[in-house]
Amino acid sequence: MTENILTPEMRKVVVRFSGDSGDGMQLTGDMFSQSSGIAGNDLTTIPDFPAEIRAPQGTIGGVSSFQIQIGGTEIYTPGDSVDVLVAMNPAALAANLPILKPGGTIIADVDAFTSKNLKKADYDSNPLEDGSLDEFHVILAPATSLTKEALKHLGLDMQAMTRSKNMFALGVVLYMFSRPLENTIRFIENKFGHKPLLVEANKHAIEAGYNFAESTEVFGRAIVIPPARLPKGTYRNIDGNTAIAWGLLAAAENSGKKLSLSSYPITPASEILHELSARKDMGAIVFQAEDEIAAVCAAIGAAFSGNLSATTTSGPGASLKSEAIGLAVIAELPLVIVNVQRAGPSTGLPTKTEQSDLNQALYGRHGDAPIVVMAASSPDDCFYYSYEAARIAIEHVTPVILLSDTYLASGTSPWRLPENGDLEDIKIPKFEEDSEEWEPFMRDPEYLNRYWMSPGDKGFEHRNGGLEKKENTGNLTYEPLNHEKMTKIRAEKIERIAKRLPGLKVTGSQSGKLLVVGWGSTFGSINTAVTELIEEGEEQVGFVHFNYINPLPENTGEVLEKFDKILVCELNNGQFVNYLRTKFPGYQYLQFNKIQGQPFFTSEIKAEIINTLSK
Amino acid sequence: MQTAVENTSPELTKKDFVSDQAVRWCPGCGDYMILAMMQKAFAQMDNAKENFLSVSGIGCSSRITYYLDTYGVHSIHGRAIAVATGAKLANPDLNVWVFTGDGDCMAIGGNHFIHACRRNADLNIIIFNNKIYGMTKGQSSPTTPEGLKTKTAPEGSHENPFNIGEVAIGAGATFFARVPDNNPKLLEDIMMQAYQHKGTSVIEVLQNCVIFTDGIHEQITGRETKDDNQVLLQHGKPMIFGKEQNIGLKLNGMRLEKFTFDNGTDGSLIHDEEEKDPAMHLALTRMQLPEHPVAMGVIRKVDAQNYSENIHRVIEAEKKKSSFKNVKDLFKSGNTWEIT
Numbered sequence: 001m002t003e004n005i006l007t008p009e010m011r012k013v014v015v016r017f018s019g020d021s022g023d024g025m026q027l028t029g030d031m032f033s034q035s036s037g038i039a040g041n042d043l044t045t046i047p048d049f050p051a052e053i054r055a056p057q058g059t060i061g062g063v064s065s066f067q068i069q070i071g072g073t074e075i076y077t078p079g080d081s082v083d084v085l086v087a088m089n090p091a092a093l094a095a096n097l098p099i100l101k102p103g104g105t106i107i108a109d110v111d112a113f114t115s116k117n118l119k120k121a122d123y124d125s126n127p128l129e130d131g132s133l134d135e136f137h138v139i140l141a142p143a144t145s146l147t148k149e150a151l152k153h154l155g156l157d158m159q160a161m162t163r164s165k166n167m168f169a170l171g172v173v174l175y176m177f178s179r180p181l182e183n184t185i186r187f188i189e190n191k192f193g194h195k196p197l198l199v200e201a202n203k204h205a206i207e208a209g210y211n212f213a214e215s216t217e218v219f220g221r222a223i224v225i226p227p228a229r230l231p232k233g234t235y236r237n238i239d240g241n242t243a244i245a246w247g248l249l250a251a252a253e254n255s256g257k258k259l260s261l262s263s264y265p266i267t268p269a270s271e272i273l274h275e276l277s278a279r280k281d282m283g284a285i286v287f288q289a290e291d292e293i294a295a296v297c298a299a300i301g302a303a304f305s306g307n308l309s310a311t312t313t314s315g316p317g318a319s320l321k322s323e324a325i326g327l328a329v330i331a332e333l334p335l336v337i338v339n340v341q342r343a344g345p346s347t348g349l350p351t352k353t354e355q356s357d358l359n360q361a362l363y364g365r366h367g368d369a370p371i372v373v374m375a376a377s378s379p380d381d382c383f384y385y386s387y388e389a390a391r392i393a394i395e396h397v398t399p400v401i402l403l404s405d406t407y408l409a410s411g412t413s414p415w416r417l418p419e420n421g422d423l424e425d426i427k428i429p430k431f432e433e434d435s436e437e438w439e440p441f442m443r444d445p446e447y448l449n450r451y452w453m454s455p456g457d458k459g460f461e462h463r464n465g466g467l468e469k470k471e472n473t474g475n476l477t478y479e480p481l482n483h484e485k486m487t488k489i490r491a492e493k494i495e496r497i498a499k500r501l502p503g504l505k506v507t508g509s510q511s512g513k514l515l516v517v518g519w520g521s522t523f524g525s526i527n528t529a530v531t532e533l534i535e536e537g538e539e540q541v542g543f544v545h546f547n548y549i550n551p552l553p554e555n556t557g558e559v560l561e562k563f564d565k566i567l568v569c570e571l572n573n574g575q576f577v578n579y580l581r582t583k584f585p586g587y588q589y590l591q592f593n594k595i596q597g598q599p600f601f602t603s604e605i606k607a608e609i610i611n612t613l614s615k
Numbered sequence: 616m617q618t619a620v621e622n623t624s625p626e627l628t629k630k631d632f633v634s635d636q637a638v639r640w641c642p643g644c645g646d647y648m649i650l651a652m653m654q655k656a657f658a659q660m661d662n663a664k665e666n667f668l669s670v671s672g673i674g675c676s677s678r679i680t681y682y683l684d685t686y687g688v689h690s691i692h693g694r695a696i697a698v699a700t701g702a703k704l705a706n707p708d709l710n711v712w713v714f715t716g717d718g719d720c721m722a723i724g725g726n727h728f729i730h731a732c733r734r735n736a737d738l739n740i741i742i743f744n745n746k747i748y749g750m751t752k753g754q755s756s757p758t759t760p761e762g763l764k765t766k767t768a769p770e771g772s773h774e775n776p777f778n779i780g781e782v783a784i785g786a787g788a789t790f791f792a793r794v795p796d797n798n799p800k801l802l803e804d805i806m807m808q809a810y811q812h813k814g815t816s817v818i819e820v821l822q823n824c825v826i827f828t829d830g831i832h833e834q835i836t837g838r839e840t841k842d843d844n845q846v847l848l849q850h851g852k853p854m855i856f857g858k859e860q861n862i863g864l865k866l867n868g869m870r871l872e873k874f875t876f877d878n879g880t881d882g883s884l885i886h887d888e889e890e891k892d893p894a895m896h897l898a899l900t901r902m903q904l905p906e907h908p909v910a911m912g913v914i915r916k917v918d919a920q921n922y923s924e925n926i927h928r929v930i931e932a933e934k935k936k937s938s939f940k941n942v943k944d945l946f947k948s949g950n951t952w953e954i955t
Binding site: 034037038040187190227230231232233234235236237246249250253258260262279280281282283284285287289290291293294295297298299300301302304305306307309323324327331416417418454455456457458459460461462463464465466467475476 | 634636663664665666667668669670673680681684685686687688689690691694697698699700701702703704705706708709726727730926927929930933934936937939941942943945946947949950951952953954955
């Protein structure tokens with residue numbers, strides 16, 4: 001037997017809960033995340049569930065998993081491979097065994113390893129008995145039968161009792177990491193308070209699992225992952241889509257504007273639409289349009305009417321919206337377009353992650369139509385960048401594209417709730433003097449944005465639209481030189497936003513052999529890889545990450561020029577690296593691309609860096 | 616905050632809605648009459664000027680937003696209704712008017728049109744139907760009649776055209792009216808009725824394009840023929856027409872049929888624009904020459920749920936029920952923990 005990799009000294013651990021789609025693994029994982037947050041750990045989670053709504057029960061295709069990495073240090077990814085695997089059936093074991101570390105622990109519901117279930121998972125013999133799991137530590141937990149036993153006095157039917165076996169598994173894992181039960185039980189009471197019998201059932205099942213682990217002494221040593229040194233504050237776990245929705249709500253509140261969201265359902269962006277549909281209690285005006293084009297056009301109507309206006313979509317929808325985004329560019333209206341990217345082109349891999357809509361965001365319009373493009377880099381900072389996208393859109397009276405992706409949308413990380421003063425104020429660029437002095441395309445002298453006057457503003461009635469406008473007055477004109485001038489003004493307006501963006505900060509070496517570059521959702525894996533290399537003594541590597549793509553931060557050139565080589569890592573076939581090649585030619589760019597619908601593993605990035613350094 | 620400030624502005628006149636832009640339609644175009652009547656009707660509406668919004672798409676019709684001195688959006692091809700819907704939902708106090716054509720609205724914008732009819736937000740949509748693409752110079756449109764020669768059907772169109780009213784009512788429109796561009800009084804009256812109707816109002820204007828389809832409506836709207844070829848529907852009144860006002864409409868089995876009478880109205884059908892069942896409204900909408908006169912006036916006007924009102928009523932109710940006073944309350948709801 002391989003040596004057990006779980007030790008009391010470990011600073012971080014990866015746990016994966018896995019079972020059939022109906023086994024409640026997402027809830028189980030969510031509850032373990034809560035427990036870990038309360039214990040002061042930093043964490044990152046990722047769900048992995050079948051694309052089918054009702055996949056065949058017991059099959060590998062129907063396996064639903066939830067992975068979490070917790071640590072007493074900062075955690076930026078859900079982990080490349082797994083230390084502890086909870087397998088509620090044979091299919092869950094078969095599906096996840098390849099990513100379990102040698103010496104890792106399997107907690108298996110032995111009751112579910114029936115010949116029928118083994119057959120569905122393509123096992124010829126029972127892996128719990130045939131010695132094939134010798135390199136792992138296997139805990140045989142009779143979750144189904146012990147849960148039934150623990151719940152029999154509640155008078156539930158068989159199905160309801162069996163359904164609580166996920167809580168049994170949670171109880172085992174809570175014991176394993178020396179967690180008190182109280183917090184988790186409080187969570188259950190909060191969540192199911194309106195169903196007292198369900199609260200009782202879940203409580204008893206958790207306790208049964210906890211007691212099973214304690215009394216059978218299956219774990220030699222208790223593990224305590226120490227608290228991470230996180231900034232003081234109130235925290236909660238948040239996924240990227242909810243964070244984007246809430247960022248927009250915060251921006252609406254801080255700007256004193258009503259929020260209008262006009263969207264069409266599309267994976268993986270729909271949850272933003274769902275969350276804001278449920279936020280009518282916060283005054284959100286949500287319109288589910290008949291198609292993607294209607295969605296963006298309605299958003300333009302809402303923007304013209306003076307609301308903070310957003311539309312959310314994914315790549316295919318963004319393609320449909322591109323003509324209308326051009327209208328928002330020439331009409332110079334404040335509009336937030338969120339693209340939660342998925343693997344393309346066309347329908348592609350609709351449930352998988354990719355960063356391949358960058359070119360579309362930058363260039364995907366007819367005419368010269370520059371636009372602000374930014375990208376979030378963790379589930380929790382989706383809140384901040386969504387707020388910033390709204391702030392820039394309003395203050396600079398321009399459409400802004402915010403890029404997220406499947407990985408951020410469904411992953412979670414702890415989010416420190418913003419406190420007073422954490423968020424920059426949003427100033428509405430209204431024309432404050434008499435309307436007689438005003439023209440629809442007059443501009444702020446410093447940033448070149450026009451003023452945002454809208455219906456309801458008396459005396460400011462004006463027409464706006466897709467035809468070229470005379471500088472200043474906004475009247476229609478085909479004058480050749482005016483078109484050239486307006487095209488350049490629109491470009492310059494976007495460029496000047498760079499003056500207000502935070503500069504890039506380099507992690508690790510500030511100059512030297514290699515600069516590793518990332519953008520958007522890959523921050524976690526690249527940052528972890530570089531930090532580990534630095535800890536291991538590497539002194540020639542720096543890392544810089546981009547959240548603002550257009551315009552780029554003002555110090556971009558200064559940062560790039562200090563390194564011999566620049567390695568750009570991204571989940572596409574080289575879109576950002578080519579953008580940098582165009583903007584800052586003359587440097588030695590290398591690229592590391594992964595186009596598998598999967599996020600980077602930390603180990604892949606590390607290997608690539610080491611490989612590059614050795615050349 | 617945008618709030619309606621009604622009746623506080625001085626009386627508005629037609630001139631208040633005339634913009635400083637030179638009108639650039641072809642001389643003799645039917646659009647001039649629509650513009651003039653719209654400006655006249657606007658002046659009679661009970662809204663502050665800053666709460667008027669005109670939205671258009673692309674095409675000759677859609678130029679009108681530049682000539683109306685209101686807030687206006689000249690959007691992109693086919694999308695005026697979508698832009699207008701977003702604006703109306705954003706600020707329900709706005710008095711929103713959409714100007715579109717048979718190509719803009721029934722072809723590229725067809726999806727938005729049917730969903731607007733279904734949703735019934737409080738929008739007013741005027742469709743300038745000249746049965747041709749004018750601005751792109753003479754291609755067939757979805758309302759081009761069979762047999763008409765166009766740039767894209769040089770041997771004569773062999774497609775089935777849409778009947779705009781039939782599409783609108785079929786899609787659930789609560790208000791549909793038809794009017795020729797040479798009847799200013801009726802145009803103005805229908806614009807005011809559309810304004811008063813709470814929900815999506817669709818007005819089809821039979822509009823003459825002097826360049827590509829000059830005279831296309833002549834049989835219906837011509838001075839010599841209009842009395843015999845149009846029936847002006849009026850709520851609660853018999854459906855009678857003809858120079859002598861002695862032709863009526865009655866049902867023969869499931870079909871409408873015209874008949875001549877000598878005295879009174881002799882059992883002619885009475886128009887009921889408020890009947891919820893759309894069967895008769897559809898039948899009236901479908902009437903065509905030479906078998907039937909073409910129906911003018913308000914064909915359908917029924918009360919129904921209004922999306923723009925509903926959404927704000929639900930928002931207000933949810934806000935009242937909610938324990939969240941601001942985003943902080945929302946953020947703190949559910950499971951949080953403290954790091955000290």
